[in-house]
Amino acid sequence: MSETPTLHPDTQTHLAAFQRGSVDLIDEAELSALISGALLAGRPLRVKFGMDPSSPDLHLGHAIPLLTLRDLQALGHCIVLIVGDATAMVGDPSGRNKLRPVLTREQVEANLVTYTDQAARVLDMDKTEVRRNSEWFDGMRFEDLLQLTTRMTVSQMLERDLFRRRLEQSEPIGINEFLYPLMQGWDSVEVDCDVELGGTDQLFNLLVGRRLQEQKGQRAQCVRTHPLIDGLDGRKMSKSYGNAVGLMDSARDMTFGVMRLDDPLMETWFTHLTRVPAEEVAGLLAGHPREAKARLAFEITSFFHSAEEAEAAARAFDREVRDKALPEDLPEHAWSGDWGASMALPNLIANLGLAPSTSQARRLIQQGAVRLDGEVVDDPTSSLAEPGSAVLLQVGKKRFARILPG
Numbered sequence: 001m002s003e004t005p006t007l008h009p010d011t012q013t014h015l016a017a018f019q020r021g022s023v024d025l026i027d028e029a030e031l032s033a034l035i036s037g038a039l040l041a042g043r044p045l046r047v048k049f050g051m052d053p054s055s056p057d058l059h060l061g062h063a064i065p066l067l068t069l070r071d072l073q074a075l076g077h078c079i080v081l082i083v084g085d086a087t088a089m090v091g092d093p094s095g096r097n098k099l100r101p102v103l104t105r106e107q108v109e110a111n112l113v114t115y116t117d118q119a120a121r122v123l124d125m126d127k128t129e130v131r132r133n134s135e136w137f138d139g140m141r142f143e144d145l146l147q148l149t150t151r152m153t154v155s156q157m158l159e160r161d162l163f164r165r166r167l168e169q170s171e172p173i174g175i176n177e178f179l180y181p182l183m184q185g186w187d188s189v190e191v192d193c194d195v196e197l198g199g200t201d202q203l204f205n206l207l208v209g210r211r212l213q214e215q216k217g218q219r220a221q222c223v224r225t226h227p228l229i230d231g232l233d234g235r236k237m238s239k240s241y242g243n244a245v246g247l248m249d250s251a252r253d254m255t256f257g258v259m260r261l262d263d264p265l266m267e268t269w270f271t272h273l274t275r276v277p278a279e280e281v282a283g284l285l286a287g288h289p290r291e292a293k294a295r296l297a298f299e300i301t302s303f304f305h306s307a308e309e310a311e312a313a314a315r316a317f318d319r320e321v322r323d324k325a326l327p328e329d330l331p332e333h334a335w336s337g338d339w340g341a342s343m344a345l346p347n348l349i350a351n352l353g354l355a356p357s358t359s360q361a362r363r364l365i366q367q368g369a370v371r372l373d374g375e376v377v378d379d380p381t382s383s384l385a386e387p388g389s390a391v392l393l394q395v396g397k398k399r400f401a402r403i404l405p406g
Contacts (some may be wrong), residue, residue, distance in 0.1 A: 007076035024225040048193040050082035053111035059244035066122035086137035174282035185209040251305040255313035258297035274299040335406035
């Protein structure tokens with residue numbers, strides 16, 4: 001690691017970085033006091049995040065906490081990245097309804113090959129303390145492990161709704177799964193953590209860290225959780241579902257992937273995967289979904305690649321997807337002042353001669369025969385606001401019009 005950076009002087013700026021996009025912040029008053037104390041002492045907080053190499057690839061869901069860590073790193077805090085090569089062999093039960101297969105050391109090591117390289121796409125690794133938790137777990141004797149298990153009871157473990165639910169459904173729970181929260185919590189003791197980040201599914205484990213630190217006479221860490229965002233199709237983000245965008249994807253694949261995102265998910269993705277101000281996001285979402293999604297794709301792709309590569313990928317998407325099989329004599333219509341700030345889509349279709357009447361236009365919309373920039377519109381009450389850039393309107397297979405700003 002390089003020398004300790006200077007801390008930003010304003011407590012509220014630090015607190016806002018922790019608050020942004022958080023679900024749980026335990027305890028906010030403690031955290032505020034902790035930040036104030038750190039500023040007075042000129043000592044950065046030790047902010048921990050653990051990543052188990054249970055698979056070889058990271059996706060945008062993993063980028064959410066990494067982006068928060070990047071913000072905190074920029075404010076001068078010490079990021080402690082725990083590479084869970086020991087815990088990965090146990091297997092985190094979080095989010096699992098069934099017993100997770102145990103990985104071998106060889107499988108874990110194979111997955112580890114690109115982990116830090118992928119994290120480096122977000123974090124400044126020269127300013128990041130990277131620790132493998134095998135540093136302390138591989139050296140434990142059997143009696144040390146027994147001592148660790150005495151720090152919690154089975155009844156306390158069953159307070160976790162995941163374990164309780166599996167017990168009620170007669171699903172097996174491995175003894176090794178009870179070890180996982182203890183191991184993650186012990187990581188916090190070993191690195192003397194001030195704040196730990198994790199997903200909402202990790203809350204139980206993070207609170208175990210607080211418990212173990214108190215038992216060892218350390219200050220109990222503050223806990224901050226983030227939501228688990230859905231993938232492109234609204235299901236849990238997973239490579240196996242084909243709905244994930246990988247951190248190592250090309251600019252083209254990243255852009256084309258984000259452009260497939262379900263419209264209702266855009267606000268969440270803007271909040272957690274970009275740093276576009278909330279007011280600007282609200283304005284984008286109030287406009288045409290295609291324009292908002294294009295901006296989202298640009299923000300994400302340009303972060304992981306460059307603005308030039310993001311722009312090239314956007315042009316490729318327009319050329320290959322939006323403008324596919326368009327007639328050479330495609331009619332263009334500038335937005336008319338008579339149309340106002342927006343116009344009901346059936347009226348617009350009829351006005352442009354793409355349907356014989358507004359009632360027929362409504363039927364075509366209900367039948368899924370109308371597209372705006374390649375995306376089906378099936379709500380006959382939809383309207384189109386004056387676009388900021390060209391919008392392609394398609395009715396059926398052969399009727400097109402390009403709507404231009406007025």
